[in-house]
Amino acid sequence: MVRQANIDASHLPALSVPRFVGRTRELLALGEALGQPPVVILLEGEAGIGKTRLLREFLAAPSEGERRALVGACPPLREPYTLGAVVDAVREGVGNGSDLRLSGLGGALRPLFPEWAANLPPAPEPLEDATAARHRLFRAFVELLSRLDVAVLALEDVHWADEATLEFLLFLVSRRPQPVSVVLTYRPEEVPPDSLLLRLSSRLPADAHLVRLTLKPLGVGETATFVSSMLAEEHVSAEFASFLHARTEGVPLALEESVRLLHARADLIRQDGGWARRRLDHIEVPPTIRDAVLERVGRLRPDTRTVLHAAAVLAEPADYAILTAVTGLPEDRAMAQVADVVGCGLLREDERGQWSFRHSLACRAVYEAIPVQERRLMHRRAGQALENTALPPVAQLARHFREAGDAEASCRYAERAADLSTQSGDVVTSALLLHNLVTAVALPVEPLVRLVAKIHFQSLPGFDPYSKIIESLRTALHAQVLTPEQAALVRFQLGRVLMVAGAMEAGRIEIAEAVAHLAPDSLEAARARIFLAIPLADARPAAEHLRWLREAPAVAPSIAPHERLRLFLERAFALIMLGEEAGWVEARQFPEDPASAREAVLVAIGQTNVGEAAMRWGRYDEARARLAKALALVEKHELLGHAGSVASTQAHLDWFTGAWSGLADRVAALLDDDGVRLKDRAEAALVAGLIHAAAGDRERAEERLRLAGHDDQQRVEAAAALAQLHLHDGNVDEALRLTDEPAEIAVRSGVWPRATEVAPVRVAALVAAGQLDGATDLVTAFERAMGDKDAPAPQASLVVCRAILAEADGQFARAAALFARAAAAWQALPRPYDALLARERHARCLIAVGQHDVGRSALSEVSRALSDLGAHNDTDRVARSLHERGCETRVTRGRGRPSYGNQLSPRELEVARLLVGGRTNRQIADALVVSTQTVASQLKSAMRKLRVPSRTALAIRVVELGLVGEQGQPPAVDE
Incomplete structure (x- = not known):
């Protein structure tokens, strides 16, 4: 089953009556x-x-x-x-x-x-x-x-x-x-x-x-102001304003009704500090606009309506000859109606003699009202007329023949149009063309498989670009009589799309069933083995994954260069994920300057994947360099669909390396941006959950970590973090349950790069449950799988596991030495948070062997350092421990984010003061010299803490609680 993101309209702002603009x-x-x-x-x-x-x-x-x-x-x-x-x-x-x-x-x-x-x-x-x-x-x-x-x-x-x-x-x-x-x-x-x-x-x-x-229509700038006034005067992205203006021509009523319809459908999103739209091809026609247009059309003579229908079917500006050809009317009758059509105000003629609707919403309203049979016939006439032009518009031809039900012609033109778009670097248009074709037309197996293979899913708009493709492939698999080779090709594509969509195990099953019947030297056979080699989904021995790579046959010389590059990049990633040094040798051969936009996309994905894998090995400099190269390609080739992948992995890396300043706001922006893929939002949710856990916000930490667990790449680490929370609560059974499968995937199967986060938590849970033999076996399996690989993070994790075992066995001196060694290893990466947690346990072991003064001094240092980092939940825990031992501590909050529980932080109070004063988010951001996204995040946090649903309710609640003093100033807060 493919997971889909939920659309929650309750997070959208209440719409206001638009301000009087542009008059x-x-x-x-x-x-x-x-x-x-x-x-x-x-x-x-x-x-x-x-x-x-x-x-x-x-x-x-x-x-x-x-x-x-x-x-x-x-x-x-x-x-x-x-x-x-x-x-x-x-x-x-x-x-x-x-x-x-x-x-x-x-x-x-x-x-x-x-x-x-x-x-x-x-x-x-x-x-x-x-x-x-x-x-x-x-x-x-x-x-x-x-x-x-x-x-x-x-x-x-x-x-x-x-x-x-x-x-x-x-x-x-x-x-x-x-x-x-x-x-x-x-x-x-x-x-x-x-x-x-x-x-x-x-x-x-x-x-x-x-x-x-x-009165003339509003311009693009006035459109932005108009829409902003409906959204509490918050910023509206230029792209959103241009999109609306293009489809409404700046007509205020059409603008207002369109925004209200987008709001009702939850198609408004937060992005880059302002309001934008989800990546839609079009907006639905608001009922008010539709009814007005159809009422006007209904008063026209039949032949005049036919001309309007033809223009609506064409959708694009067309000359007189094309327009009359699509009507199917005799030339004399068609000519007599054109003047009437212009007179009704719905069509216009430009300086080139091209005819089109004055407004795209009116065009769509008319189009949707055309009887189906008439519409199909007109699409066929449009395709036939456009085929005979000097430069046939292949994208339009693909659409017309698709709507006419001519699968062969539609497929031919759509593929040509998609190839042209890809060659020019416009992978979004290419993906949309192919997606529309394979989901709207029942294609034979060969073109279906070929076209699905060309779709660049990461570039498709919307929450779920996969379900309809999966449905089309399953229909072809069961509704057509296929040879074993044909069925294998369909199954391979089905499995690939399922895996891309996040249904890893279902995809693996389809590919495993297909692989035996794929042509040995084909591209599909090579890619199938790589997909089966990547250690995702359910646990399998690392040796089984490696076997798929070793058995991969040489591909035919006819395989296109960019496909050879894809295989090379994916193979390197699979090897690194499996803990093989050979993968790094291949990764060093990634091209620095791809030859085309198509190859740039592949290399950007490859660099991001290897950057994430390097992070799991603990090679943080390598990870940072790989992500920088990926970002450079994203910016150079405007691969906007991949920016979220780089940003989420960079945030993950910053969490590990202690670069926490502003990190919470960055991951909040990624989570609120529906233009970011679900996979990347899952990684951002993981980081957000870790931040909340360190700050002591248990409820939000669990919420974010459970969201992160929906993605296979993040689920092991998310389970480990959740289990750690339950261990702190003393809920050992739940910690064991949460880490059971992840430990099997990452440790027992021998895929050790995924074990860094889960192994110590699993060992601690087994020790707490009195299962020392099971804990020892797990550590032995971890050590055997990793060997002496140059993987600083997993090696440091292994030392922590040994220290936990020594402590459980009562060998406190040995445990202290191992925790000190682990702390030094973490700090060298650098990974300061884990280093401090190891130092804390080192100090406790010192106290256990009688070195009370040294241990208490070390705990005091750890408490101050945790506070400076921003891990205030851990700071409070250490402070309580010191207090129990008779040591008074006064910790100054450092550069991290304090935990205020359900109390408003000083900055949230400051934002609330300005809100009570009637300022917009933009005005608050300007006053505080922060981004509007930061202001929105702080207002959202304040609303959550005070349990109110809106900005207005927040302002009222703040005043009621006396949180705003004289002249709107917040009362002093003693940190």
């Missing part, structure tokens, strides 16, 4: 125009552009003089009622209609305002001439507006206005003097050619004051 110029123009009444203002713009928001923001703003405004809207009713928008505006702005003091003319208003009957004059005599009756009604309305002292009459969406309303507006603005200023909002593309609305601008009196304002 300063229009707001000033509106104010300037209305400052010179009377005026007619035509405020135009497409749906969702912000016409209503602009009007409401202006009317809500304080003004120098009293400016009474009535606002109404024209709903899109099939049969609008007479003067409905004007009636609603008056009713909303007036109330009960008392004290109007209208002349007898006001009685004409009775049919429209029956609730005002008691305040209106009697109804006038009916008129037989409808035109005269309407004129009388209009005059009554003008008198009403005059009595109400209205300065502005604003009607929205007048493209939907009934004829009577439009006639009244013409009547109103033609009066001299014009009684009120008029503001009308509308969508130009929705105005019918014969609408009376057009006369407002074309036939106004010569002395009329007309102002036309056109």
Whole structure:
């Protein structure tokens, strides 16, 4: 089963109403125009552009003089009622209609305002001439507006206005003097050619004051500000802003609805100190946008809709010939519809004569509404038309033939497009093209296997790029009649993908079943043996893993150079993991300057893997150098998908070597970044768990260590750390249970590079359980497997194991000498934390043999050094031990992070003070000269400690507890 990361929407911020952004110029123009009444203002713009928001923001703003405004809207009713928008505006702005003091003319208003009957004059005599009756009604309305002292009459969406309303507006603005200023909002593309609305601008009196304002979409920068305002004013990544802008064209309503949809789907993530998106190909069409687009499309003639359908199927800008070919309409009919399509405002023609949708969300809404059979037929026409162009767009052809159900053509073009992308270094596009093909089309075995082999999974976006591939391979394995050789190829790919996905044992089983039927000199046969040689999954003897490498046959000369390189890199890694010095000889031959982007990816992965293996051997300088080379390749070739691997392994190395300053924040950033692979987040979780354990935060330590245990590479060390926590609690049975399988994997099987962390804990648990013989056997197996290998960390671990046995046997002098030797070995690496723990045990053994003064002095030194490092849980333990022996200690907190339990730390209090003062994360970060990620981490920690769900609740709780003193200052804290 492939593990998937959980999407937890509760960690996302509550969304706010977006701030009014990017309309300063229009707001000033509106104010300037209305400052010179009377005026007619035509405020135009497409749906969702912000016409209503602009009007409401202006009317809500304080003004120098009293400016009474009535606002109404024209709903899109099939049969609008007479003067409905004007009636609603008056009713909303007036109330009960008392004290109007209208002349007898006001009685004409009775049919429209029956609730005002008691305040209106009697109804006038009916008129037989409808035109005269309407004129009388209009005059009554003008008198009403005059009595109400209205300065502005604003009607929205007048493209939907009934004829009577439009006639009244013409009547109103033609009066001299014009009684009120008029503001009308509308969508130009929705105005019918014969609408009376057009006369407002074309036939106004010569002395009329007309102002036309056109709202444009927001720019990318304004988009970022708009989205940030919805996310508590926190930073929004440039990539996220550009992504949203490209798909919404900066239309505010589309932006807001898209962000809300991303939020609802938990597709917002924290990354690089701000908000970003998960790596999505597209965003779903918000229902509000979809319904508005489809309502407009539904009013068009069938042939016009066909042209829109063709444009939606193409999705990319296309010339007239391609567009008409996809419609399937005769040329004369297609030509007649193009003008109508442009007039409806959904399509546009650029300067090159290319036609496309104005907004990608509108395109997607139309596309999803096309009947399936029509859509398939149009995709086939699109593929056939594009095949005949001078430079066929292979990626588009792959998509069209895939959607048309033509597997052979789709496969051919997708592979060509993926190869072109890989050659240009764009492995992300290549991986997406191939992934989409093999998961959407039922392919024959040969192309399926070939294409899956080309997919670079680390470059695929999303939490789980594996499940659909695994499903496709399993379907091919069971639904098709295959020869043994074909089945073996499918099983090999299935096993490979399972292992990459983290299902190591399931993958190993598939590959082991396949290997006997793979062609002996094939690439698959060679890689299968390497996969079986890498000592992951369930425990197997190291000799069995090595046998797979020794039995690997020579590959055929036809194997591509980059595949030969891959085999070489993977073989070296397998040898080092198995504890073979020969692996280091091969690792020294890794190319320093790969010949291509494809080879750079392989070498970056190889250097990172060897860096991690070097760390397990205790060759920390080697590990640091390998990681530096991997990072250089990542940066040079922009291999962003691999940055998380380097960062997580570097954090692991920094934990071992005592470079703890800022380490907690770095691993927290990796854990919060969903762009980082689950495997790498597991390594970051391991480091975070170790940090929490050293600081005394038991609950968070267990949470992180259990997460780390989901990854095969980290599970042995995670189990050892969890077992150590239970040993400190005296829970020996749980410590034994946790270390049983890891000890079998790392020690009994002879894969000693994985034994460094688990062996001492397992030995200590066996000793605590009274199983001294079992502990002795384990140490003997560890020593026999490792021999005299140049592996400083496992060798130091072995000395610790011997010291634990000597101490358990009552040989305290010998145990003291062994712990001192282990401490020196750890310090030489350097690995200061383990050195101090060994020195602590050395001091306790000295006290046990009667050297009380020397032992207590040594414990005092260890306590101070642990505090300086930041291991305050251990500091407190040693301090308690000294206190029990009558020694008073005063430890000054050093450069590490103190443990405050459920109390807020001084920095958390400082952040809370600024939060109470109303500052955003960015403002807090600027004030404290830290990153916004650090601020977010501290706020999250404070919310967890005080058990509140949000920033607002945190601010309230901090004030309630009196944690913020006068003028918002935190009370002094005695460290």
